[in-house]
Amino acid sequence: MPTTYLEFEKPIAELQAKIAELEAVDASDDGPSITEELGKLREKSEKQLKDLYKNLSPWRKTQVARHPDRPHFLDYLDELFEDYQELAGDRVFGNDEAVLGGLATFKGRSVVVMGHEKGHNTESRIRHNFGMAHPEGYRKAVRLMNLAERFSLPVITFVDTAGAYPGKAGEERGQAEAIARSTQRCLTLPVPIISLIIGEGGSGGAIAIAAANQVLIMEHSIYSVISPEGCASILYRDAEKARDAAEAMKITATDLKTLGIVDEIVREPLGGAHRDPAKAMQAAGKAIQKALRGLEGLSAIELKRQRRERFYAIGREGLS
Amino acid sequence: MNWLTNFRPPGLKSWLNKKDTPENLWVKCPTSGELVYRSDLEESWYVTPAGAHLRISPRRRFRLLFDDERWEPILLPEVSVDPLKFRDDKPYPSRLKAARAKISGREKEETVEGGPPISQDDCMAAGFGKVDGIPTVVLVQDFAFMGGSLGMAAGEAFIAAAQLAVARKAAFVVCTASGGARMQEGTLSLMQMPRTTLAIDEVQEAGLPYVVILTDPTSGGVSASYAMLGDVHIAEPGAMIAFSGPRVIEQTIREKLPDGFQRSEFLREKGQVDIVSHRHDLKATLARVLYHLMPKLRRSGDREVPNVAAPAPDVEPDGRSRPAGKEAAD
Numbered sequence: 001m002p003t004t005y006l007e008f009e010k011p012i013a014e015l016q017a018k019i020a021e022l023e024a025v026d027a028s029d030d031g032p033s034i035t036e037e038l039g040k041l042r043e044k045s046e047k048q049l050k051d052l053y054k055n056l057s058p059w060r061k062t063q064v065a066r067h068p069d070r071p072h073f074l075d076y077l078d079e080l081f082e083d084y085q086e087l088a089g090d091r092v093f094g095n096d097e098a099v100l101g102g103l104a105t106f107k108g109r110s111v112v113v114m115g116h117e118k119g120h121n122t123e124s125r126i127r128h129n130f131g132m133a134h135p136e137g138y139r140k141a142v143r144l145m146n147l148a149e150r151f152s153l154p155v156i157t158f159v160d161t162a163g164a165y166p167g168k169a170g171e172e173r174g175q176a177e178a179i180a181r182s183t184q185r186c187l188t189l190p191v192p193i194i195s196l197i198i199g200e201g202g203s204g205g206a207i208a209i210a211a212a213n214q215v216l217i218m219e220h221s222i223y224s225v226i227s228p229e230g231c232a233s234i235l236y237r238d239a240e241k242a243r244d245a246a247e248a249m250k251i252t253a254t255d256l257k258t259l260g261i262v263d264e265i266v267r268e269p270l271g272g273a274h275r276d277p278a279k280a281m282q283a284a285g286k287a288i289q290k291a292l293r294g295l296e297g298l299s300a301i302e303l304k305r306q307r308r309e310r311f312y313a314i315g316r317e318g319l320s
Numbered sequence: 321m322n323w324l325t326n327f328r329p330p331g332l333k334s335w336l337n338k339k340d341t342p343e344n345l346w347v348k349c350p351t352s353g354e355l356v357y358r359s360d361l362e363e364s365w366y367v368t369p370a371g372a373h374l375r376i377s378p379r380r381r382f383r384l385l386f387d388d389e390r391w392e393p394i395l396l397p398e399v400s401v402d403p404l405k406f407r408d409d410k411p412y413p414s415r416l417k418a419a420r421a422k423i424s425g426r427e428k429e430e431t432v433e434g435g436p437p438i439s440q441d442d443c444m445a446a447g448f449g450k451v452d453g454i455p456t457v458v459l460v461q462d463f464a465f466m467g468g469s470l471g472m473a474a475g476e477a478f479i480a481a482a483q484l485a486v487a488r489k490a491a492f493v494v495c496t497a498s499g500g501a502r503m504q505e506g507t508l509s510l511m512q513m514p515r516t517t518l519a520i521d522e523v524q525e526a527g528l529p530y531v532v533i534l535t536d537p538t539s540g541g542v543s544a545s546y547a548m549l550g551d552v553h554i555a556e557p558g559a560m561i562a563f564s565g566p567r568v569i570e571q572t573i574r575e576k577l578p579d580g581f582q583r584s585e586f587l588r589e590k591g592q593v594d595i596v597s598h599r600h601d602l603k604a605t606l607a608r609v610l611y612h613l614m615p616k617l618r619r620s621g622d623r624e625v626p627n628v629a630a631p632a633p634d635v636e637p638d639g640r641s642r643p644a645g646k647e648a649a650d
Contacts, residue, residue: 164544166564166572171582174592176543176563184517184549203501203510204544204563211514225501225510225541235408235503249506250404259403261507308518312479314511315400315472 006063008052015045049271056220058246058255062228064220065199069274071281072131073100073115073158076198079281080288081106081113087147090139093173098129098165099137099209101144106156107289112148114141114209115158118199131200132165135178138208142185145193154292155186155193157209162227164205179208186211187307190300194291196284197221197262198273213307214291215261217253218284219268223261224251260314264291347374351558362433365599373556373599375536378445378460379430379438381495385458385603391449393436394457394484396477403472404506412504416442419465426464440465442473443498446481448490452607454614455490457481463497463537470542471502475512478546482519486526491610495533496547499565500540513545520549529613531606534584534593539565548592552609555584555593556602 005013019041026034056064064070077084081104089095101114116133119125141157148155164175186193186209195212201223217223226234228246233239256262266280266287273280298306346355352370361367365384366374376384383389406412423440431437438445443465448457459481461468468474478494485492501509523530532550536559544563555561562582570577580586587593597605 164563166568168569168573168575168577168581171562171564171569172590174548174590176539176561177548177592179544179563180513180517180546180548183514183545184521187514187517188521204513204541207510207513208544211517223507223510225505225507226503231503248404248406248408249503251507256507259508261511308521311511311514311518314515315403315475315508 004068006060006067008060008063012045012048012052015041015048019045046270053271057243058222058249058252059228059243061220061252062200062222062242062246064272064274065222067272067274068120069277070199071273071277072120073117073160073198075277076115076158076196076281076284077104077113079278080285081111084113087144088140090136090143092136092139094136096129096134096137096140097127098131098133098161099141100128101140103153106292107285110153112144112153112155113157114144114155115198116161116205116209118160129165131161132163133161133205133208134165134167134170135173135175138164138178138182141182141209145182145185145189148191149189152191154191154295155189155212156288156292157193157195157212159195159197159201159206159210159223160199161202161205162200163202164208179204182208183211187311188304190303192292192295192298192303194288194295196266196288197223198284200224202227211307211311213295213303213310214263216264216266216284216287216291217256217262218266218273218280219253220272221253222246222251223253223256224249260317350374367599371557371598373536373558375463375497377426377430377438377464378440378447378462379427379433379435381460382438382445382447382449382458383433383435384599385451385493385606386447386449386456387452389434391435391447391458393439394446394448394481395439396441396444396446396473397480398441399472399476402504403508404504406504406506408504415466415504423462423465442466442471442477443468444474444477444481446477446484448484448488451491451493451603451610454607454610455488456493456610457485457488457490458493458495460495461497461542463499466502467500468496468498468542469500469502469509470498470512470540471505471509472512474502475509475515478512478516479519482516482523482530485528486522489526489528491529491531491614492523493531493533493606494546494550495535496538496542497535498538498540498542498547500542510541513541516546517549520546524551529610531609533602533606534561534587535559537561537565539563551613552595553593554595554597554602554605554609555587556599557584557596559584561587561593 022038084104085102087102100117104113116131117128118131119128193212194214195210197217203225228242229239231245232241253265266284269276269279345358349356349368349370349372351372356368366376382391402412443462446459482492520530529551531552532547534555538547539562560582566577584596588596
């Protein structure tokens with residue numbers, strides 16, 4: 001069970017607290033059995049969770065996508081990959097820990113894997129800069145993709161960032177150019193590239209490693225051109241209207257699938273990936289494997305053409 | 321700036337406003353604050369005496385860059401309007417309508433300046449013509465249309481213009497001006513970053529040059545995609561060029577940014593821009609770059625380069641005559 005409950009999950013938190021209390025009594029007491037009562041409460045809690053998550057509003061999805069207990073890139077790496085060897089640095093300026101990556105085995109084959117890492121506690125969040133990369137992060141991504149090209153390895157990327165870091169140092173070192181080059185590198189790769197949005201797909205910082213042959217998304221993830229808060233403060237001149245902005249911008253997995261921006265939605269366990277991370281990540285692994293298989297046997301030229309056709313088609317087809 | 325430059329006798333302002341002549345007879349220079357006659361500005365291609373490069377329309381950009389102020393207007397693709405049914409305090413279609421009305425008003429005023437009609441439904445306009453004899457497609461992004469924001473229309477315009485350059489074996493020149501992505505189109509606007517990048521790939525695969533002219537301002541998703549992927553980057557002086565604008569950064573780091581941060585000259589110093597070119601030299605600079613990149617298409621005879629009345633003497637035609645002479649010697 002998660003340690004952190006979101007605001008809208010409060011009723012569940014209360015029920016869970018009650019259940020925990022009764023469980024403690026049940027264990028220590030041999031008086032009249034309260035098993036029946038416990039069973040009822042558990043059932044009620046389950047139903048409540050189901051009802052809450054059945055129709056999550058875009059704003060609630062945004063909160064789930066940012067949930068601190070949600071599995072992050074390093075969790076996926078642990079769960080789905082073997083023989084991981086991290087590779088560090090952009091060979092120009094430094095090593096950005098907001099984007100990590102290296103070589104690993106995925107379902108028996110060597111791949112290049114990379115992703116944004118947000119961190120799980122204060123210390124690691126600071127080390128990973130909350131998953132907000134500087135130019136060095138994107139230049140490292142380009143380097144890793146060059147390696148993938150040289151040794152014909154497929155590329156798998158995990159996207160989870162609020163966006164590229166808006167700071168003075170990053171601007172001085174060419175943040176815009178670094179993002180543009182990384183996007184370009186994805187698009188010109190002669191090997192398959194698959195991206196999975198596992199939490200937040202935040203703007204240019206996300207697309208830099210998500211311009212892929214197949215773009216997958218976890219059910220409660222979001223993918224957006226600007227954060228709902230950012231959009232609200234610019235268009236509505238009121239950051240409090242983030243809820244409305246989240247609604248208007250169509251940033252949920254289902255909306256993105258309808259718009260042709262993502263190819264596949266990976267279902268999450270009831271109540272979100274953070275309630276059963278292993279199950280969520282295994283489902284993701286299967287989806288990635290399926291996507292990779294679909295690209296098997298395509299030549300470099302065909303892979304490039306597929307990417308071009310995929311992205312050119314967005315907005316041309318299926319819109320009213 | 322002292323109090324004298326700011327001082328106007330009481331009543332002068334209302335007198336100016338009351339007069340029959342349009343209120344935009346004077347333009348305030350953003351650098352020096354002085355008032356400049358609009359007709360003087362027209363002559364100087366909207367560069368103030370203090371050197372501020374004011375934003376200009378696609379028509380003026382075409383007139384500035386194309387030989388003999390002649391070009392063929394390019395019809396740009398139509399796109400799905402308001403796919404998200406987006407609404408903030410106004411529905412998105414009404415914002416589009418207002419922007420179009422503003423642009424066509426400007427067109428009416430400027431059409432007397434010469435050149436064919438401009439076809440512009442969104443923030444992009446494209447023309448095909450010659451730059452010092454070299455066939456060139458020029459795509460101009462217009463900040464006056466919803467801040468030049470990058471949405472589906474702009475993305476499709478970019479792809480169409482790039483593909484036309486490939487079809488006609490022409491150079492592809494893009495003048496950028498944008499606050500970033502068009503939020504009203506949500507993630508569809510974000511998708512224009514990879515889409516335009518793919519179009520650049522088509523131009524470069526065809527062996528044709530892709531030159532970016534960065535004008536004020538160029539930021540956000542535009543700078544993080546096609547604005548920074550040129551074979552050559554030319555910037556107008558003083559243009560704000562950034563990924564995150566100064567306001568966002570100041571909010572993040574809670575600190576004032578130094579003067580000149582994220583201006584063209586700063587970007588050149590930091591290695592992101594090749595050339596900072598005064599607008600009066602811009603055509604000569606562009607022509608020189610294209611001349612070297614497309615040697616087979618260069619104009620044979622000598623020709624005074626810029627359309628501009630008084631070019632700075634040190635920019636042309638030296639750059640062109642020297643290599644030509646050398647080639648003859650070889």
